[in-house]
Amino acid sequence: MCATIIAVLSYAFQLAGALLLLLWCIGKCDANVVKGCFDNHASSYVGGFDEGGPFTMIPEEDLQQSAQNVYRNIATFANLAIGYALTIFMTDICISPWCVLIYVAIVVVLILAVEHFSINLIASKKYSSDRKRYDNEHKPKKGDLKLEAADSSPKDKP
Numbered sequence: 001m002c003a004t005i006i007a008v009l010s011y012a013f014q015l016a017g018a019l020l021l022l023l024w025c026i027g028k029c030d031a032n033v034v035k036g037c038f039d040n041h042a043s044s045y046v047g048g049f050d051e052g053g054p055f056t057m058i059p060e061e062d063l064q065q066s067a068q069n070v071y072r073n074i075a076t077f078a079n080l081a082i083g084y085a086l087t088i089f090m091t092d093i094c095i096s097p098w099c100v101l102i103y104v105a106i107v108v109v110l111i112l113a114v115e116h117f118s119i120n121l122i123a124s125k126k127y128s129s130d131r132k133r134y135d136n137e138h139k140p141k142k143g144d145l146k147l148e149a150a151d152s153s154p155k156d157k158p
Contacts, residue, residue, distance in 0.1 A: 011088050018080035025074045034058065034133055036066035048132075055132040063127035071119040079111065 025032070037058050038045075045056045 011084060014084040014087075015081060018077050018084055022074065022077035022081055025070065025077060029070060029074070032070045033063060033067045033127070034131075036069055037062045040066060040069070050132075052132075058131045058133055060127055060130050063131060064123045067123035067127050068119050071122060072115075075115045075119065079115075 045058060047054060047056045049055070
């Protein structure tokens, strides 16, 4: 009875942790992609001004790279949640532990390969062009550098 309670608590804590991380990543996916461009990329972005106000242009390459990082995190936490959930159904295994280790290694490589190619495909399709990020959507941090394009200022500005 005591071992069952410990097992249930172990599974519950593992699943709860993985699901919290998963939900945290999924909830703000697009915002995290754009934020990642500013936080993780060393490049400077060019700004401009149009009818929507001042904006910063984010190149598609940066968007795709940031999206790949966000999607990798989502896949990682999903893998953890699925793995933890599957341990609940684990029974005694009738083959050598070394065979199990080899099978697990093969399946891990397959899962990672499929996820890697899927993530790259999704990121390149969803972020296939540069994007404007308006200044009212983002409060610049201390040290942010923004270059204004010469022809991007409004006509009525002095």
